[in-house]
Structures are given as structure tokens and as C-alpha cells.
Amino acid sequence: MDKSTLPPQHQNQRPGREEKMQPRPDYYSSAYRPAGKLTGKVAIVTGADSGIGRAVAVYFAREGADVVMLYLEEHEDAELTRREVELSGREALMLAGDVADAKHCKEVIKQTLAKFGQVDVLVNNAGEQHPQQNLEDISDDQLERTFSSNILAMFRLTRAVLPHMRSGASIINTTSITAYKGNPVLIDYSATKGAVTSFTRSLSLNLAERGIRVNGVAPGPVWTPLIPSTFDEDTVSTFGANTPLGRPGQPSDLGPAYVYLACDDSSYMTGQVLHLNGGSVING
Structure with a gap:
């Protein structure tokens, strides 16, 4: 039985480039009906x-938020996101750099406050993965890079943002299905995502008295540049086929979940994780 879900493809450059993907990921659904749920808000993504980050930025903008776009150095991809935010009638502030760098995090907050004067939503979404067949193949350099990008960056950016958040603010962390099911070739990545989940739960308890909510989203297989830049062609060609729905998710499938967690619709939810994974039952 043919389990192909995507054309075979691979990118040698990490992080990957969306403009090189075939087909391009869907980052916004035309069926979505915005309702001004984030009007007057400023979100850092x-x-x-x-x-997923582009989808979140676009959905947030359609709901009325101005967006501070953080990214490493993928300028062409970021320009497309910026255009989409501005076509939605909102403002975008693009800031390139490594969020694992504490100095960069402080600069992000400085520029955000200078332009918008407030921060209402933080989406910690950036991350990286490097498949290895055996634990012995994971070098110290890879281990440190993965933890630095995937969890230490969240600590540093959140630490920089928190003094400027008020009651009613929302923090949303992107964890992963691998935090709950594991993955035999993504051992260090899965470990960081487990840390993200625990960070989310503990921080939610810490910030509850301040009225700041902290939740997470745990995607399953989603068609993003991370996939062709880290897996071989054969793996990509059947990506997502093992889900109950038999396909990979699109970033557009996840955007509304982040809107829900960012807006007042989820005012009684904190310390929780939404599982958007194509139907896998996760008990955790």
C-alpha cells in the first residue's frame, strides 16, 4: 500500500527554507473567520x-494583534510573513538573531517597548532537531545546541519579557508529541520538549497569582521547513502517514489553537497542553 504523503525532498541547509519546499506549507485557512479576539494586543512570536511561527503571526494579525517577529536569519521567509501581517492591517517588527543569546533577548524587549509600549502575548516557538540513530552519535556540540535553542532560549526570553507583562497576559510554549511518546532518533530533541512541558506547568503555577497564564501546544508531524532540512527523502515522502488521520498537519491547522490560548476564550486555562497531532491519543 502506498503511504506517500509528500514528494521526496531534502534540504542541506539548516534551518530549512520554506520557499524551497514542495508543496509549500499552508499557513492560513480561508475558512477561518476572525473575530477581533486580539485587538489592541502585542505579541512576540x-x-x-x-x-508554525508564520501561521501564528498571521492568525494573530488577522485577530487584531501587532506582531514582533523573531527569527534566526531566514530573511526571505520572514519578509513574506511580514507582508501577510501588514496585509491584515497590523504592524510587524522584524528582529533577526538568536533567542538563546540573553543579550539579544534584552534587545528584543527594548525594541518592542520602544515601538509598541507593551507586550501581551509571548509565543516561544523556535527550535531545532538533529536526528541520530544512536545516543553515542550525539556530540556534545549537538547536545548543547539543541538544549540551548529549544529550552534555554525559552527561559531567557521569558525572563526578559515577564517584568513588562500585566495581568491577563499569555505565554504559549511549543512542545511536541515527542515529549509524550518519545522518538528513537530524536533523543535530545525529545528531552528538550519534555523540559518545555515541565517548564510550562511549573511556570503556570508560579505566575497564577500575577494573572499571567502559561500553556502549551504539542504538535505531531507538521509540514514545516524543519522536516526536509533534517530528514532524508524517503522519510519525508511518508511524513505523517502513521497518524490516525493519515497525513501530516499543516501550520494552518495549528494557528487557531494559539489564538485560543492567547485570547480571553481560554481565561480559565493555565498549565495545560493542547495536542494537535492527527489523532494520536496522549495520556499525559
Whole structure:
């Protein structure tokens, strides 16, 4: 039985480039009906150049938020996101750099406050993965890079943002299905995502008295530049086929979940994780 879900493809450059993907990911659904749920809000979104981060930025803008777009160095992809935000009638502030760098995090907040004067939503979404067949193949350099990008960056950026957040603010962390099911070739990545989940739960308890909510989203297989840049052609060609729905998710499938967690619709939810994974039952 043919389990192909995508054309075979691979990118040698990491992080990947969305403009090289076939087909391009869908980052917004025309069936979505905005309702002004984030009017007057300012959101910081990491990894906003493409994939889930782009979808979040666009959905937020359609709901009325101005968006601070953080990304590493994928300028062409980021420009497309910026155009989409501005076509939605909102303002975008593009800031390139490494959010694992504490100095960059402080600069992000400085520029955000200078332009918008407030921060209402933080989406910690940026991350990286490097498949290895055996634990012995994971070098110290890879281990440190993965933890630095995927969890230490969240600590540093959140630490920089928090003094400027008021009651009613929302923090949303992107964890992963791998935090709950594991993955035999993404051992270090899965470990960081487990840390993200625990960070989300503990921080939610810490900030509850301040009226700041902290939740997470745990995607399953989603078609983003991370996939062709980290897996071989054969793996990409059947990506997402093992889900109950039999396909990979699109970034557009996830955007509304982030809107829900960012707006007042989820005012009684904190310390929780939404599982958008194509139908896998996760008990955790």
C-alpha cells in the first residue's frame, strides 16, 4: 500500500527554507473567520519566519494583534510573513538573531517597548532537531545546541519579557508529541520538549497569582521547513502517514489553537497542553 504523503525532498541547509519546499506549507485557512479576539494586543512570536511561527503571526494579525517577529536569519521567509501581517492591517517588527543569546533577548524587549509600549502575548516557538540513530552519535556540540535553542532560549526570553507583562497576559510554549511518546532518533530533541512541558506547568503555577497564564501546544508531524532540512527523502515522502488521520498537519491547522490560548476564550486555562497531532491519543 502506498503511504506517500509528500514528494521526496531534502534540504542541506539548516534551518530549512520554506520557499524551497514542495508543496509549500499552508499557513492560513480561508475558512477561518476572525473575530477581533486580539485587538489592541502585542505579541512576540519566535521562529516567525515560517512554519508554525508564520501561521501564528498571521492568525494573530488577522485577530487584531501587532506582531514582533523573531527569527534566526531566514530573511526571505520572514519578509513574506511580514507582508501577510501588514496585509491584515497590523504592524510587524522584524528582529533577526538568536533567542538563546540573553543579550539579544534584552534587545528584543527594548525594541518592542520602544515601538509598541507593551507586550501581551509571548509565543516561544523556535527550535531545532538533529536526528541520530544512536545516543553515542550525539556530540556534545549537538547536545548543547539543541538544549540551548529549544529550552534555554525559552527561559531567557521569558525572563526578559515577564517584568513588562500585566495581568491577563499569555505565554504559549511549543512542545511536541515527542515529549509524550518519545522518538528513537530524536533523543535530545525529545528531552528538550519534555523540559518545555515541565517548564510550562511549573511556570503556570508560579505566575497564577500575577494573572499571567502559561500553556502549551504539542504538535505531531507538521509540514514545516524543519522536516526536509533534517530528514532524508524517503522519510519525508511518508511524513505523517502513521497518524490516525493519515497525513501530516499543516501550520494552518495549528494557528487557531494559539489564538485560543492567547485570547480571553481560554481565561480559565493555565498549565495545560493542547495536542494537535492527527489523532494520536496522549495520556499525559
